[in-house]
Amino acid sequence: MMTDQTFKLPDLGEGLTESEVLNWKIKVGEHVALNQVIAEVETAKAVVELPSPYAGVVQQIHAAQGQVVQVGGPLVTFGDDEPAKGKDPAPQPGAGERTPTLVGYGAPAATGARPQRKSRSVRASGAAVVEHHDEQRQAVTRCTPPVRKLARDHGVDISTLTGSGEDGLVLRRDVQQAIDAGNGPTAAASPAAPVAPVQPGGIGDKHVKITAVRRATAKAMVQSAFTAPHATEFLTVDVTESMALVERLRFHPLLKDIKLNITTLAALxxxxxxxxxxxxxxTWDEKADEIIEFGSVNLGMAVATDRGLLVPVVKNAQDLPLPQLATALSGIIAQGRAGTLAPAQLSGGTFSITNVGVFGVDAGTPILPPGQAGILALGQVKRRPWEYQDEVALRHTMTLALSFDHRVVDGKEASEFLAGVGSVLEDPGLMNIFI
Structure with missing residues (x-):
């Protein structure tokens, strides 16, 4: 016998203060083994599986699916650790021992073990696949995180769908067919249903649940906009030579398997x-009343994902030659879109780049990530009439937009930096000066 124990949402690291309960793997009255995965939660940075630090019977579940829980908030209360009728008791480890679990190795009971990151071992078409367990069907519904989010946002119970992908993988089209067929309300009876019904007077209105990523992004952008005095400068440059260089490098025998583009060159x-x-x-350190100049460049790269905007970071980017930098950038972008980034990959940035040109936009005024003094936006590469060698010619051009914290950076420094980036992109041969 044991006294009731309440499992509270642990600190998931990286300064995260809350998580949203995506789904429960347990129910009241069920016996739970040590380190058994009991829930899947979503933070502002990752999807995480929570292992139980206790072995016992679930007495109470304190948070509904879709509910946001603060760190330290109650999740589950466990009671008598005798196994449910007809089940064998789970073996208990000795003091200090670690036992194999569903998600790696966990700590002994009542140690406050950190949750393990969700396993991403099952993949399809390069995207991470999550598994949805349905006790009634005694089967596993497999899908990628963006597909699961689409189903959740439209109130579709993904466990009722038959996947048309390989090995029964539920694809986006399967969810869309369910939505078009009017099957969205299948999840309406659940307290986690994320889409609210249309209110009278708002025909066609759609109520979209705010995700953890978007909530965190909004908070960070408001904090940045109302803390750091932003200033933005623009420069349009002729990148014809850089585009030609990138094209030549793509066919170089030593670089044939590396993804190179103008963004990679700009990052270098x-x-x-x-x-x-x-x-x-x-960064401007308000508490210490000082400016901290970082000894390394941890380069953030803004990535648009189905979960919202993410800014994964390449650490010590200043030491990476072009091939390694290209590999690192393409890697974090792919991980961001697949939802497989670790929290540590989304923190510690010192300067960021955002490419708005991929959306066909010429320029924008980017908002600084909190704690950073500069962010560079790259516009689309566009052919336009341009003065070249005393004549007018069609040239590839790009607009650069640099936003900076005017508490830390003076206009002179920002202008010289932006002009320097533009000069090298106009004439890549000048890169030898900086490498």
Whole structure:
């Protein structure tokens, strides 16, 4: 026998203060073994599986699916640890021992073990696949995180769908067919249903649940906008030579398997040039009343995902030559879209780049990530009439937009930095100066 124990949402690290309960793997009255996965939660940075630090019977579940729980808030209360009728008791480890679990190795009971990151071992078409267990069907419904989110946002119970993908994988089209067929309300009876009914007077209105990522992004953007005095400068440059260089490098025998583009080249220039302009790779420390100039460039790259905007980071980017930098950037972008980034990959950035050109946009005024003094937006590469060698010619051009924290960076430094990036992109041969 044991006294009732309440499992509270642990600190998931990286300064995260809350998580949203995506789904429960247990129910009241069920016997739970030590380190058994009991829930799947979504933080602002990742989807995480929570293992139980206790072995016992579930007495009470304190949070509904879709509910946001603060760190330290109650999740589950466990009672008598005798196994449910007809089940064998789970073997208990000795003091200090670690036992194999569904998600790796967990700590002994009542140690407050950190939750283990969700396993991503099952993949389809390069995207992470999550498994949905349905006790009634005694089967597993498999889908990727973006598909699961689509189903959740439209109130579709994904466990009722038959996947048309390989090995029964539920695809986006399967969910869309359910939505079009009017099967969305299958989840309406659940307290976790994320889509609210249309209110009278708002015909066609759609109530979309705010995800953890979007909530965190909104909080960060508001904090940044109302803390750091933003200033933005623009520069349009002729990148014809850079585009030609990238095209040549793509066919180089040593680089044939590496994804290169103008963004990679711009990232290389930025990381080298920041050594000359350290103010743009720094932060304003209000409490210490000082400016901290970072000794390394941890480059953030904004990535648009189905979960919202993420800014994964390449650490020590200033030390990476072009091939390694290209590999690192393409890797974090792919992980961001697949939902497989670790929380540590989404923190510690010192300067960021966002490419709005991929959406056909010429320019924008990016908002600084909190704690950073600079962010560079890359517009689309566009052919337009341009003065070239005293004549007018069609050239590939790009608009650069640099937003900076005017508490830390003066206009002179920002202008020289932006002009330096533009000069190298116009004439890549100048890159030798910075490498």
């Amino acid at each position: 220039v930025v990381t080298r040039l920041l050594r000359t302009y350290p103010a743009l790779n720094s």
